[in-house]
Amino acid sequence: MSIKGKAYIAGAYEHPTRLAKDKSVAQLHAEAALGALRDAGLTKADVDGYFCAGDAPGLGPIAMVDYMGLTLKHYDSTDVGGCSYIAHVAHAAEAIAAGKCKVALITLAGRPRSEGHSGATPRMRGADAPDTQWEFPLGVATVNAYAMVAARHMHQFGTTAEQLAWVKVAASHHAQYNEHAMLRDVVTVEQVVGSPLIATPLHRLDCCVVSDGGGALVVVAPEIAKSLKRPLVKVLGAGESIKGQMGGDVDLTYSAGVRSGPAAFAEAGVKPGDIKYASIYDSFTITVVVQLEDIGFCEKGQGGRFVADGNLISGVGKLPFNTDGGGLCNNHPANRGGITKVIEAVRQLRGEAHPKVQVPNCNLALAHGTGGLLGSRHGAATLIMERE
Amino acid sequence: MAAKERAIPAPGVNPETAPFWAAAKEGKFLIKRCTACNKAHWYPRATCPHCMSETTEWVESKGTGTIYSVSVMKRAPEVYAIAYVTLDDGPTMMTNIVECDFDKVAIGDKVQITWRPTQDDGPPYPVFKPA
Ligand SMILES: [Zn+2]
Numbered sequence: 001m002s003i004k005g006k007a008y009i010a011g012a013y014e015h016p017t018r019l020a021k022d023k024s025v026a027q028l029h030a031e032a033a034l035g036a037l038r039d040a041g042l043t044k045a046d047v048d049g050y051f052c053a054g055d056a057p058g059l060g061p062i063a064m065v066d067y068m069g070l071t072l073k074h075y076d077s078t079d080v081g082g083c084s085y086i087a088h089v090a091h092a093a094e095a096i097a098a099g100k101c102k103v104a105l106i107t108l109a110g111r112p113r114s115e116g117h118s119g120a121t122p123r124m125r126g127a128d129a130p131d132t133q134w135e136f137p138l139g140v141a142t143v144n145a146y147a148m149v150a151a152r153h154m155h156q157f158g159t160t161a162e163q164l165a166w167v168k169v170a171a172s173h174h175a176q177y178n179e180h181a182m183l184r185d186v187v188t189v190e191q192v193v194g195s196p197l198i199a200t201p202l203h204r205l206d207c208c209v210v211s212d213g214g215g216a217l218v219v220v221a222p223e224i225a226k227s228l229k230r231p232l233v234k235v236l237g238a239g240e241s242i243k244g245q246m247g248g249d250v251d252l253t254y255s256a257g258v259r260s261g262p263a264a265f266a267e268a269g270v271k272p273g274d275i276k277y278a279s280i281y282d283s284f285t286i287t288v289v290v291q292l293e294d295i296g297f298c299e300k301g302q303g304g305r306f307v308a309d310g311n312l313i314s315g316v317g318k319l320p321f322n323t324d325g326g327g328l329c330n331n332h333p334a335n336r337g338g339i340t341k342v343i344e345a346v347r348q349l350r351g352e353a354h355p356k357v358q359v360p361n362c363n364l365a366l367a368h369g370t371g372g373l374l375g376s377r378h379g380a381a382t383l384i385m386e387r388e
Numbered sequence: 389m390a391a392k393e394r395a396i397p398a399p400g401v402n403p404e405t406a407p408f409w410a411a412a413k414e415g416k417f418l419i420k421r422c423t424a425c426n427k428a429h430w431y432p433r434a435t436c437p438h439c440m441s442e443t444t445e446w447v448e449s450k451g452t453g454t455i456y457s458v459s460v461m462k463r464a465p466e467v468y469a470i471a472y473v474t475l476d477d478g479p480t481m482m483t484n485i486v487e488c489d490f491d492k493v494a495i496g497d498k499v500q501i502t503w504r505p506t507q508d509d510g511p512p513y514p515v516f517k518p519a
Contacts (some may be wrong), residue, residue, distance in 0.1 A: 054442070057437065061413045079454070119462065120461070120463040127400055128400075130433070131431060132398035133400045133401065133402070133405060134399070134430075134431040134481075134482065135431075135482050136397065136399075137396045137397045137398070137399050137513055138396070138470055138482060138483060138484050138515075139461065139464070139468055139470060139484070140393060140470055140482065141461070143461075143463075144459045144461045145470075147459035148457040148458065148459045148470065148471070148472060149457070150459075151457045151458060151459055151495065152457040152495065155457070155495045155496075196462070196463075197462045198462060198463045199459045199460065199462065199463070200459050200460045200462065200463075201459070201468075202459075228442075244432075245430075245482075246428070246437070247429035247436075247438050248428070248429045248430035248431075248437075248478065248479025248480050248481065249428075249439030249479070249480070250456060250480035252456075263431060276407050286406060365447045365464065376482065380514070382510055
């Protein structure tokens with residue numbers, strides 16, 4: 001069974017807050033849910049499926065379903081870190097195709113900025129995880145795990161700090177038009193490589209923002225999508241995978257995107273060259289370079305050259321990406337960038353992106369992300385959507 | 389090099405990994421090898437990650453290798469280097485590089501095992517220094 005054409009994204013909402021000292025995490029989830037349902041023209045009474053990940057407070061989906069007062073026929077709390085919500089769209093489409101539900105709500109929210117989180121602090125990812133005793137004591141944080149990927153990519157393929165910087169430069173060109181973006185100043189390659197080194201070879205401006213906030217999506221059955229007033233955004237294909245250290249056969253040059261990307265393209269029946277707009281998870285500049293290679297936008301090792309010279313800037317380059325400013329400039333709610341990737345792709349397909357960054361006749365878009373640490377073990381999810 | 393080193397938290401030892409940490413106290417660096425597929429792996433498991441055989445055994449590693457990737461964490465109270473080292477015995481493992489020049493440590497450098505004490509009277513922890 002394929003999910004191609006079996007479900008539509010009818011509602012999408014990005015919470016405008018970037019600092020939510022006066023709100024709870026559950027409240028942010030509910031506010032995002034309400035925003036997405038309003039966007040779709042639906043109400044809580046229509047929701048019969050709910051999807052969330054580890055940022056949802058409480059045990060799996062239980063607490064948030066009770067908090068929002070939902071009555072469900074289907075749930076899923078798959079957690080693969082930041083890309084969970086991209087996978088959730090696919091899982092919702094699968095559930096809809098199987099007749100398990102008709103209106104699936106996906107929410108994300110968190111307040112890492114209010115809580116003082118930093119990607120430079122080693123974070124325990126489960127005391128009982130089998131890898132924890134071998135890695136946590138070493139001081140593996142988020143930024144230095146990704147930095148090891150960048151160092152190896154530079155060593156093996158000749159990728160330069162300047163090429164990585166172009167990813168941030170492109171994001172900043174887009175963020176200048178987003179009134180909600182945390183960082184709206186356009187930056188240059190020189191400013192990125194001149195910013196302080198955090199974990200070599202990554203600079204401060206190679207890193208995404210830390211922001212509070214949230215987002216939500218509503219995925220519905222075709223007959224419901226066609227009864228609503230919003231433009232039709234159809235799910236065409238999806239892929240997911242997980243990659244780790246392979247028992248010590250460590251290879252940091254590629255990610256699980258080498259499996260999720262081709263699976264999504266095969267299901268959708270389209271090629272990378274057909275994609276008009278791409279949302280690519282940009283936890284760090286290197287994340288984008290590796291992902292673009294892995295899902296097939298360029299050859300392995302050519303990602304640095306591909307992103308250079310403005311190739312990701314809308315209206316300038318061949319592959320407009322993250323036109324909201326992405327995680328690098330706009331928003332990274334709950335330290336998880338997956339949902340905002342789908343939301344901006346939906347805006348582009350609807351023609352509702354900012355006019356300065358809207359891709360003309362954007363009928364085919366991709367959202368791709370990774371979750372966990374690219375430098376140790378991670379999940380990947382790819383989603384391809386079409387405007388009908 | 390005389391700078392204060394980052395303190396290493398004690399690892400959470402469990403029954404599956406206790407022999408490794410017991411040997412570490414004797415200064416021995418063990419890795420796991422599978423007797424079914426004959427391949428070594430890291431981190432050590434009871435079940436081989438290559439072929440899923442349960443017939444894995446502890447073997448002493450030479451403790452020498454080459455840096456596969458390395459990043460120097462600048463934004464920390466004590467600067468430190470996190471790395472992957474490919475052991476001459478086969479598997480690549482995450483570790484720290486110590487007693488090195490943080491401005492010069494690089495991929496391809498030859499390194500050898502050394503040990504650091506851990507907090508809360510934990511067992512010594514395997515790290516690497518220039519060979
Ligand atoms: Zn084996």
